[in-house]
Amino acid sequence: MELNMTYLILDGNVELQKYRYLYFTVVFVVYILIICSNSTIVYLIWKHQDLHEPMYIFIAALLLNSVLLSTNIYPKLLIDFLSEKQIISFSACLFQFVTLYALIDSEFLLLAAMAYDRYVAICKPLQYPTMMTRRTVCIFLTLAWLLPACQFVGLASIRANQKLCSFTLTVIFCNNSIYKLFCVTSAAVSFYGVFILLNLVACPVLFILFTYARILKICYQSCGEVRRKAAQTCLPHLLVLINTFFLVTFDVITVRLESDIPKIVRLILTLQLILYNPLFNPIMYGLKMKEISKHLKKLFTYYT
Template sequence: MINSTQVSYFILSAYFDTGVFKYVFFMIVMFLYMLIVGSNLLLIVVICMNRSLHEPMYLFLCRLFVNELFGSAGLFPFLLLQILSDIHTVSAPLCFLQIYCVHCYAGVEYFNLAVMSYDRYLAICYPLQYNTRMTNNKIATLIALTWFFPCFAMVVLLSMTSPLQLCGNTIYKVYCDTHSVVKLFCSDIKAINVYGLIATFTTIFGPLTLILYSYVRIFRVCFSGCKQTRQKAVSTCTPHLASLLHFSVGGCFEILQSRFNMNTLPNVLRIFLSLYFLTCPPLFKPCTVWPESVQNTCHI
């Protein structure tokens, strides 16, 4: 057995030799990263510079775009270096740092989508009381909570895994993730599994429960309201639901990739499925969650 303190690097075995085409892949990934950074950063600047957009809905949107930049920064620079490298290894500290960034990004995303659904629930179900219910202090508290719990949960998880023993250092992915590293542990991991289930339930099913409750109330108001109310609810909620579905599908791909044997699938397809929730949502979300009226104004 290899003690975890003796492991100085991990081997990423999902990469394959692409020859001279690695430079083509590098340019494609670089273009996608620049597009993600440019589109999300542009919308953050628009919100910050336009005082008419300093409202709760846009503040939560801004928070969503910031998280996309955070998640992308945890993957793309690392991915670009690995594409050009002939030896696909990563140091243990950098591997755990990437695990922290990737899983914090996923947790914060769900929490922020839940907060946005709650905001729209108040706006549609209690329009006259919206300003008194969604105060500045409440907005600041909600934003702080979306950051605090996922990041704190990952700090606890990484502190639990650091003293454990490893039986190997080969990860069958193109980046580091918790499940791939946990499978390398030789010692008893019951405590980690229990904590992981609790953290996953709280991070995923907790926000999904709030989202479900919010939309049940929203749909109830829509069915009992006039045509104008239904149209407003549809135009307000459809982009948010599309974003939630997009991210959830990507998350399901990652769970299936990690928990089940996918060796029968082509290697390229497995890589795409594992990268989907880290690349596609940050790329398309600026177009799907941004209100249509502002899209037309900004020509985005």
């Protein structure tokens, strides 16, 4: 009984006994790819002086965010694949939950900072050096990581003392499904959760859409060279935003419809949240951003 009060069972794997080593190999390769691809671009931005601009610093922060998010999930997955029992302590589960969604929401705030940077660069180019100073960039980065962390720590501290009526999660890591463990969900906790969703997801997304609408308006009134430059720098940000928004939406829907979704489908949908963006982001920024792509080609040419 003491074990049940301390540990949770992660019951989201499909035929783990049969495919244990296949799962381990695939996830291990994916994790190495995520670490190497994201770290390579972060290294290029750090090394080359011409990439020490706000836009590229925000890109480096976004990719570093993906590395942290993956490291929060993948090592535990790898251990579970080789373990007889897939369990996690309640406190570790809360930590994984808080870290996961704090980093996901940090991504929205970083994308909002990128949108503001592009807005100033394209719509107010003469004021750019005075508006996007090093101090401004540091403030944006600090807020992007600190705000979600503080808000989710507050949520976790409330949840930590609530009574559990279930000790089994039908997922492979601790996500929104953790809400189904508690006996009672108070109105205050629900309100706080909605506040976080509006504050860290809805507001940044609306701000980004508004900002890019202004950019598009300016581009429509400008010459072809301005439109080309804007498309080259803004398109990757928009694609990453769309991808992140739909993945978070899928995550929320999956938890709400959990009982109606087959186990294999639920597993695939759950993996999307930690798979697509960490692999998708370095490809988008490495290939679509001209300056990063140039240094990336030089790096590969040097080593080949």
